[in-house]
């Protein structure tokens with residue numbers, strides 16, 4: 001599932017391609033994937049592309065479009081004319097067919113811009129959505145990569161879930177925005193905290209470590225191109241290989257990076273949880 005780093009990478013890629021372009025056409029192939037009347041966005045210019053938590057926003061002249069990738073959403077921009085002809089920018093849930101012909105059987109919505117370029121919203125499982133915004137976003141916690149996110153705020157928000165395992169609590173979007181399963185695993189490893197520990201049992205020192213762990217793992221995610229892993233280099237020469245650099249996520253049975261033990265996998269709250277039983281106490 002695309003998390004904060006993956007959506008941030010989509011934002012950074014798209015803003016280079018579509019700001020200043022007019023949306024000429026929106027074709028909705030799956031009505032479930034587009035909430036609201038697409039006509040309200042047609043003919044309008046893209047003024048800004050932004051991210052909040054895992055939501056991608058596109059400010060137009062009069063309305064804002066919101067995108068949520070959920071489990072299997074992906075966005076593929078394809079240049080059709082001028083300098084951008086033949087270029088492609090891809091982001092979101094990785095599948096081998098992201099680099100093939102577009103649209104494909106999983107394409108749900110197609111945007112056509114004034115320079116002829118297209119943006120394809122593909123979503124195999126159809127949990128993702130695009131919608132015309134009609135007000136403020138849901139109740140979201142602080143943005144973890146912004147200044148206002150301090151360890152004290154993280155502590156205060158986590159303490160709303162005193163009896164929850166720390167890894168489950170840190171994934172609550174009202175505690176901190178944008179941390180999902182991958183980065184919650186990584187953050188607990190960096191903080192050397194056993195993901196099963198109850199929030200109420202953490203010391204201030206551990207809240208500080210967890211705060212640092214959240215920030216560090218998200219920054220690394222962005223640095224290594226997120227978890228969108230395909231054998232493809234985008235026009236900026238970036239590859240999505242974060243999962244190669246992940247410390248514990250997906251590394252069951254591999255040696256721990258901090259000690260001679262092996263990474264273990266268990267299930268907490270229904271989600272795969274990876275940790276080192278020796279480093280994480």
Ligand SMILES: [Zn+2]
Pocket residue numbers: 256257258259260261276277278279280
């Ligand atoms: Zn270890």
